[in-house]
Amino acid sequence: MSFERPERPVDRVFLHCSASDNPAHDDIAVIRRWHVQSNGWSDVGYHFFIRKSGRVEAGRNLEHTPAAQGGHNRGTIAICLHGLKADQFSTRQFRALSTLCREINAAYEHQLTFHGHCEVSNKTCPVFDYRTVLGLDSDGLMVRAPDTSRPPATAPEATYPILRTTSSGPAVAHLQQSLKNHGLKLSVDGLFGRETVEAVKKFQHKNGLVVDGIVGAMTWAALNRP
Ligand SMILES: [Zn+2]
Structure with a gap:
């Protein structure tokens, strides 16, 4: 895939993770379905999706502003890597990300900066150490050689958000899969x-927790026990 600059002004690129390691979600079609059906958006929120295989899939039209970083979408390009746990991203994904971001950077004559979703939200997204992967300085400028050799971690535990009946998306799908793994019957559709x-x-109830139907730190901890 070779990158071409859109007409609309862009000065920042934001990186995301899909918050799922489920192979069934390693497909932009699945993410698009969540965003269109659950969120009611016109299209998937990201411009690019990178599979564990390193394949780069095109998402939202680059001429359209993404729906990815609440309050910080204008003037940005949004890239999402499939993954939840920091050590589960693949070297191929990092290589593909680095190649794509270097193409984007060159197209803008090194005048744009690269950021994690975590920089403008209280999430840890994209979980992996993107500054090392892309060779960024603290302003987000690409200044060093990329290091795509290892999957560095930042803070995977905070990728377990509080979930309740208003929640939807990959984190809910991850929750549903975890419940299934504990022997409960339900469908994995990303809808709470x-x-x-x-x-x-x-x-x-089975685990002696407060029975409120809200998935917070205690419930996640119990779910993450084998
Ligand atoms: Zn994100």
């Missing part, structure tokens, strides 16, 4: 509906 509430409550 009645079925998911019931499964959460059953799980909380």
Whole structure:
């Protein structure tokens, strides 16, 4: 894929993770479905999606502003890597990301900066150490050689957000898969509906937790126990 500058002004690139390690979600079509059906958006929020194989998939039209960093979308390009745990991203993904970002950087004559979603939100997205992967300085300028050799970690534990009936998306799908792994019956659709509430409550009851149907730190900790 060779990158061409869109007409709209762009001065920053934001990096994201999909918050899922489920191979069934390693496909921009799945992310697009979540964003269109669950969020009611016109298209997937990201411009690029990078699979674990290193394949780069095109998302939203580059001429359109992304829906990816609440309040910080204008003038940006949004790239999402499939993954949740920092050590589960692949070297191929990092190589593909580095190649793509170097193409973008060259197209803008090194006048744009690269950032993690975490810099403008209280999330740890994109979880991996993107500054090392892309060779960024503290302003987000590409100044060093990339290091795509290892999957460096930042803070994976904070990728477990508080989930309740208003939640949807990859984190909910991850929750549903975890509940299934604990023997509960429900579908993995990324929507926190009645079925998911019931499964959460059953799980909380079985594990001696407060039965409120809200997935916070205690419930996540219990879910993450084998
Ligand atoms: Zn993000």
